[in-house]
Structure formats: structure tokens, C-alpha cells
Amino acid sequence: MEHTQTAAGAESWAASVIDDLVAGRYTRVPPGPPTNSLWARPGSISLAGGIPDPDSLPIDQIRQAYLTVLEREPAQALEYGPIEGFAPLRNYIATELCAEPGVSMTAENVTLTSGSSHSLSNIVDTFVDPGDVIIVEQPTFLGALRTFVSSGAEMVGVPMDSDGLISDALDATLTRLGHEQKRVKFLYTIPNFHNPAGTTMTLERRHALVDIAQRHRLLIVEDDPYGQLRFRGDPLPSLFSLARGRGVLGVGTFSKLIATGLRAAWVIGEKELIDALITTRYDAGSSQLTERMIWAYVEAGYMEPQIERIIQVYRDKCDTMMRALDERCSKYLSYDRPDGGYFIWSRIPDGLNSPELAQIALSEGVSIVPGTVSMTEPELGLPFIRLAFSYVPQKDIFEAIQRLGRALEKATKTA
């Protein structure tokens, strides 16, 4: 009886929260989901997601590393660990994986997180209040943009060219924001094999950026998920290294080195900044088991050979896609050859716009990402598309680009 009475009132009760949701009175719920699913369709070939090559995943090595940990230290691996993560893995990142000339780091300079997206949330939670300014490259990584917008910060974009972020434009922007007395919290940049722009910031631009940042006392958040995946040319020093590790937070991830399904990443920087990130966490730490598995994977010597292997895989795919583009799409598209990473960024013909082209491409059976999602003002992305060569099977690349060519032909005819 009492039970029935309880259920009877429930309709109106639940309705209040849901009505509020539908009416948008929960201001922190973003307008859309965090997904590329809009540009995917069963049966189509995907050049959309920045997803690793499935055939190159180090499955046997991961299995072996799990077995090692569950044999050697099962109880520690299956319990809560320190919020900042497993110390030997932090030490490895500080002294080996991220070691560069001019910087001397220890485990204390590293905090482990549940993926780079989580790193960026942690940075925003720690440093950003509503009304602050975050500066991003234009274009920038859509996931980062979404996280930054959620903080209530004002987003300011600075343009890139084929040498990376344009230094003079950044300098002028910072001067203007200074006059406006805006609180600029940080610059977010992806210097290597940019997502989505594919470009690598030149050494000159890196020096200029560090100088500008120091002059304006600007914190740099340097995201480098693809830096190890270089196909050609010599590695350039990171901003972190040029600044001797000061005033820069380095964001790195095991997603592109081992597997995205692990959700394991890090932030490296000055101890005071890292301590602030560790304190501003509410998740009881990341998975100890995952972190210890990664450490066992490193100890077993799996890291270097696997990186060499996937460099070869992505270099081949990139070369194939460049050849296919040159053959099938050079009439319509202009693009640079990336030196590494996952992405080719391309300008589309005048008169076309990228979301429409993406729809037509989908109807031709290939998914691509319109540039609009990577800009603080979407209309700036209308003339661009992003093509990922990381996920598509090698054998499907020509067919995918052929379909894109057909879509471009159709689109230009109707434009």
C-alpha cells in the first residue's frame, strides 16, 4: 500500500529535473555529445577518427605485461594507489621517455592521469575560473576545445600557418588581452604533427614562442601525443626543453604509444604546478593495475620496438594516402605532407563548405571531419577538412580517396 502510494507521486517528481534539463536550465550540460559519430556510418570507410591502427596493437606484449603484474604484485595492483600514480612509471617518464637536453626531472615532476582528456580536465579544474582566457591554436584539437569551453573560459584563437602557430599574431593577441586586463591562464599548443593541422612547429617558431611566453608570463600547455611518431627529419626540441622545463606543462599519453583503450597519460612540469594538479583531483587516482602493467611493459623492453614498428606502419599509410590524393584529388585539394602523426589537413575548393562536403562524402561511403569542429568560431573551418590515415586499413586507402574524389566532383558541380 505504502509502496503503491510512493510510485503514484513519482511522475511529477522526476519530471521536474527532466523538464529543467530539456529547458536547458542545467547550464553546464554541453549542447552535443563528445563524439565523431556524426561523420561515421556502417559500411563507409573511416578517415574520421584519430584512432590507432588496430592491426599494430601490441596485444601479446600487453597480455604478457598483465600476467607479470598479476603474478608479481597482484594485491598492490588491485588496490587504490597514490593519486599521482605509480612512482617507477613516473620516474621512467621523467628520466627516460621525456628526457631532453637542458631539463632535469624526477618522478616528482610527473602526475599520471586516465588519458590526455583527463589531463586537460585536471589542468582546467586547477587553473581556470569562468571568465579567464585560454588561448588555442586555430585550428585546434576538438576534444581540448570542448573541455576548455566547459570551464566557462573565454576562448581566443591564434592562427597557424605551415610553420605552426604564428608568433607575431600570438604576441599581438597577448598585448591586446593585456590592455583589456584579461586573465590569460594558458596557451594550448600541439607543436608536433598537429591535430588536426598535421604541421610541425619550426625551431625558430619554438624559440620565438618561448620568448613571447616568458615576456608575457604566459603558461604553456604543450600537448604532444604524436611526437614519437616521426616519419622523416630530425626531432625538434620541445617547448618544455627550450624553456628548461619552466613555465610549461607537458601533456603526454600512452594512447598512441601502446593503446587508447588503456586510458593512461601524464602531465610533466615544475613540482609546484604538478602538486597543484595532484591536489585538484577527485577521482581517487587512476588504475594502479593499468599503470603497473605499463611499467612491466616498459621493463620488458617492449616500448622501443613497438614505437619503431608503428612509425613504419603510419609512414606507409601516410605515403599511400599522399599518393592517392595526388592522383585523385590534387585538382580539388591543397595539403602539406606531414612529417609524422595521424593527420592530413586540406583546404577544399572555394565555394564548397566542409560540413556539406563531409555529408556528400559520407553518401559516397567515406567519412571525414569538417574543419568547423576545430575552430573557436566554426565558420573559420568551412574551407578545411581533416583526413586521418591512422585507422583505415592500408588496402582501403586508395578506395577511400577515390570516394572522396567522387564526392568532390559532385560537390563542385552542384556548388
Add this chain to the structure above:
Amino acid sequence: MEHTQTAAGAESWAASVIDDLVAGRYTRVPPGPPTNSLWARPGSISLAGGIPDPDSLPIDQIRQAYLTVLEREPAQALEYGPIEGFAPLRNYIATELCAEPGVSMTAENVTLTSGSSHSLSNIVDTFVDPGDVIIVEQPTFLGALRTFVSSGAEMVGVPMDSDGLISDALDATLTRLGHEQKRVKFLYTIPNFHNPAGTTMTLERRHALVDIAQRHRLLIVEDDPYGQLRFRGDPLPSLFSLARGRGVLGVGTFSKLIATGLRAAWVIGEKELIDALITTRYDAGSSQLTERMIWAYVEAGYMEPQIERIIQVYRDKCDTMMRALDERCSKYLSYDRPDGGYFIWSRIPDGLNSPELAQIALSEGVSIVPGTVSMTEPELGLPFIRLAFSYVPQKDIFEAIQRLGRALEKATKTA
């Protein structure tokens, strides 16, 4: 040359962010770290952390489940998955693990997260703006309190007794807050084997709570990490079940059923609310590998026997600790016998305060948690301590309580 110039300016540059941190100008950095480490010390016996029994971890079964997944579906497990999590595991939670009379749920009603702490952050991110009110039980789970405070919400505590949250006090509080035109976003409650209070909300109180919530159109967040760990008596219907799944978000976790090191948990509720939680995420989803491993673990039939096994372990530990307390500390402490879970909550003698007692206990070689950390106003926790029987080895329980007895003796002499 240019390099040297870059490094030279770095001191003052980095100093600006760090100066701001030290001066507390980053308002979102909490005052302290999220840890129980204050009450731990090498060599002492820990009754502090709410940590599972290490000897009962289902190591072999977890190993087997990883092997199954890495054999059967390695590529899918090692890639990004859907933000809301692996569908078969969501379906299992909806239709089996959380199935109760009066509620009919599907995978659409469940979102998977990286641990209950992450679930609570996700709920706060979605529904709470600064200045809103969150109602908590007094005492409440310190991790939840820390997350809620971070949102800038006003915390309002409602007292408990040995029957759970006091209904009349809640009703009066809601009426007052209504008159003050406060936006009350939700009530956070732990009805079963409360952390830290050990109590279980009676059926009468559950009905009363659901009625009050419906009358005031209040969303309930029902956290139930220990509900399956019942030592005696019949299970009571959840608030979720009494409300027919409407107006209640159920928060559950695999931490206490399998292992905390996995970081895997869920929220169950009406589809509209779950959709809002999924949309308000910035972490690119939780680990597919972990979720698929848990599903393989469930499929293999490991879940039920493991739960039966740990119920026995915690029942025995609880009984031993109760006997030890009755023998050694009944002169000083008053406490109820919990019907399940991890914790015994105790009132300490008049004239003592819990942080001082915790320090004295630590010097005697046993760590306990003072009640002050579990209260919206710390001074309300001065007369209480929390003792966890989950982690301490069975063989050390008598010794631990003996040390606590000595600490109490010392403290009362000097008080």
C-alpha cells in the same frame, strides 16, 4: 646563443604562476590532498582506509578474464569505446546486478565511469552550479564531501541516527531552504552500511525519504558501494526501487565487488538523466579493456561466488573487531554492530576529541579516522571515530584494538 637567452628569462616567468599558486590566487585548488595519509604510518596497523581485504582479491579470476578478452576481442578492447561504456556490461547492471522489484531498466539507463569518485564528479559537473545547495547526511563520505565542495555549492548537512537519515530533519531543512529560495540540486545518501556511520536506513525511513523527496521535487543520489556485502538480515529495497527508478540516481561500483585498482563504476537512472551525464563528459570514455574484462568475469560466473566469499571474510572480521571492542574498549566507546560493509562508527568519551585521539592512537601503533573529516562543519565530528575492519588482517584485529584501548586510556588520563 638563442637557447641560452631563452633559459635565462625562465626564472621570473615560471615564478609568476607559482607565486599565484602559493598566494592562493588559483581559487579552485583545494586546501589539502585527497588522502587518508595523515592517519597512516609505517609499522602501525591500519584501521583507517576503506580498503578491501587484500587476501580475498579474485586474482586468478581477473587474470583469466583478461586472457579471455585479449584472446577474443583484443582490438576492440584496446581502442576507444563509447563514452557511456560497454553495452553488455551496462545491460548486466540494468537487468541483473541492480534488478529490483518495481523497476524495469535497460542498458540505456546505465553509464559506466572510472570509479564512484568519477561518478560523483560527473554528477556535479552536470547538475551543480556555484551557489546551489547539495544536502548530505551528517556524517558523510569524505571523498564525496570534497568533490561537492569543489563545485562551489553550499553544503547543508542533515543529521542521522541509528535508523539512518532523520526524515523530519530533512523535511524541515527542505522547507527552510524553499523559503530561502535556495536551489537544492540533490540529496546525497548512503542507505546501506553507511560510510562512515555503519548504519543501514530502515524501511520506514526509506519510504519517508522517498515521499519527502517527491513532495519537495528533490533529486536523490543514492550511493551503494557496500549494499551487496550484507552479513545478516534481509536486504531492504533501495530508494531507487521504492521510487520505481524515478528521481533517483543510483551510484554503484565494482571496487568493492571485484577490486578498487580497476577504477570501474556506474550510475543508473532515468534515460534523460543518464544522457545528460554522458554528454557532460570530457574524458573520452573509461577503459574499454577494463569494462570488457569485467564483463568476461561476469560471463564466466565469477561474480556471485566471489561476493559470497567476501561476505564471509568481512563478517568474520567485523565479528572479531566487535568482540575485541567489547573486551578492550567498551568502557570508553559506544558503537552499534553494523549489518554489513566495512565500518564501525563510535562515539568517544566526553572531554576527548577525535583528531587528538587519532594522533595518540598513531603513537600507540594503530591508525583510525577522526569524525571531523566527515562533517560539513568539522567540529560536529569531534566526538566520533571511524574504524575500518575491511583491510586489517584478521590476526591483527585484537592487537589493533588493544592499542586503541591503550590510546583511550592515555587520552582519558590526560584529558
